Amino acid sequence: MNYQETIDYLYQLLPVFHREGKKAFKADLKNTLAICEHLGNPQHKFKSIHVGGTNGKGSSSHFLASILQEAGYKTGLYTSPHLKSFTERIRINGKPIPEEEVVAYVERNKSFIVDLRPSFFECTVGLAFEYFASQKVDIAIIEVGLGGRLDSTNVITPEMSLITNISFDHTDILGNTIAQISTEKAGIIKPQVPVVISQKQDEAEQVFIQKASSNNSLISFASDKYELNEYSVCEGFAQFIFKKVSANEEIHLKSQLIGKYQSDNLKGVLDSIEVLKTRGFEIDKTAVERGVSSVVTNTGLKGRWQTLNDKPKVVCDTGHNLAGMEENLNTLQKYQFKQLWMILGFVSDKDISGILALLPKSANFVFCQAEVPRAMNATELQQLASQFQLEGIVIPNVNDALNWVLSKAKPDDFVYIGGSTFVVAGIDDL
Incomplete structure (x- = not known):
């Protein structure tokens, strides 16, 4: 099969959430774990950052990937859904996975896929993990698909987790209160792995604190550490001026993503960078500034304002x-x-x-x-x-x-x- 035939084959064979909705969602990790086991558990062969939340997790993932690229790291990025081409979902240093890699993955594992009948998303997660491992990325940013606790990506043990914000979406699956949805999102908090929460929200705060406490995980609320002092748009760029509360210093950032809501995402990203530094990553001020200002150029992100x-x-x-x-x-x-x-x-x-x-x-x-x-x-x-x-x-x-x-x-x-x-x-x- 060629690339298009391969994608069509997967769409026809496997349930696809973005087409079919809830009935394509597998509410456990059995299939993903089976796929990973079949592939030699590639999810354990590279460092990662897990990014969840309702809104902002895609933009935050791209910001982090862009900054890490600017810091000199070979950076994988897994996001969903795609806008134009399936290959957008899996990138290394902004370059989509080659179409021939997708074809080869399906050909190698066709009989296993037919026997297991995973969801399209589960199959894709396996492909992403195997590709990142084979290409020996320094780190990969893994965006949660839906929820967190039962999401197919939730088989990694990351360097840190980032949860952006919580609001009402997919309530038929995740629950119809902020507390219920937060419980599902908090499922990506791993034992002794630090977690950053971009925005402190009343109904979600205690859910995250309790989950982090039970896992002995350091938790940080970015909105307590950074304040937005100024926002403007000029010549196709957003200008953000943040105040770092503890140091009483200003952080000036220019961004290709210009929605005002990116200020909340950037607070979480800035705090995440500080956590990554404690984990041994070398990321200077220039990498942060260039990563934010070139996020679209570096990662190919589309569709955000x-x-x-x-x-x-x-x-x-x-x-x-x-x-x-x-x-x-x-x-x-x-x-x-x-x-x-x-x-x-x-x-x-x-x-x-x-x-x-x-x-x-x-x-x-x-x-x-x-x-x-x-x-x-x-x-x-x-x-x-x-x-x-x-x-x-x-x-x-x-x-x-x-x-x-x-x-x-x-x-x-x-x-x-x-x-x-x-x-x-x-x-x-x-």
Whole structure:
């Protein structure tokens, strides 16, 4: 099989969460452990950092990878889902895994995969771990797929864990309270392995403290150590000025990721760097500054408040839950524009009423749907949105929707595209 045939084969053979939702989620680690055992337990052959949370874990993972690259380390990065190509999920120093490596992995392990029938994600985790081990990375950043405790990535013993923030997402799997969700996320805290929590949150704080205490793990809340003094956007970069509370010093960072919400992620990243230094990693101030300012260039990250056009300003973002949309609307306030256009699509297995209640009624809406089975029907979305006094038209394909908006919008308007990772992934010019 060639590369495309191999990917198609896996999609057809194995349950895929981003297409099928909950029924593709395996609520235990048996398959992953079996895969790792079959592969010779590659997860124990490289150092790692485990990154979980609801929002921000992808951006934080990319920041850490970029900084470690700038510090001179051969750095693996495993994230999900991908936006354009499956190979985006597995990178070393920003370069995606070669397609021939994917083909070879499936060919070598085909009979085992057929017999075990793991999920697509479980199969992918095995591939990532084997690739990082074979390439002898100095360290790999491993992003949790879903939850933490039962996530397939949770078979590693990392140098440290980072948990970004906790909010409502995948409540049908993780629970419908912050405490329940936090318990699942806290599952990545390992015995005597330090953990950084990016944001201190009332309902989650004690869950993390208790889990860390029971594991004799040093815990640190980054939001207690760093304060955001100033945020601005200039010439395509965000400017962040943080105050390090203990030293009463300022940290100036320029970032290619310009959403204001990145300030919370960066607090966790800065604290994580301090932890890594205690674990023997040499990371100086210049590596941090260059890693943050070049994060997109170094890692190939897409879809985080990404500018696609300037006049009118067109921005897409993969934020897809209530907390993510709140942060995006906060960032939007930093921009001056005449009319806001919102091209939105969602998945069908989430309650989006909270998101719709937030959206500005003065915006012009275009409702679309991603080309995945989980996508909410665009006409149904239009009808639901109308209950919140959000009026707009239906154009199912996101690229058709964008072209239509561009034919109507004025140069000083603002166009936002989002609601679902899969809507963003469908943009041709991403």
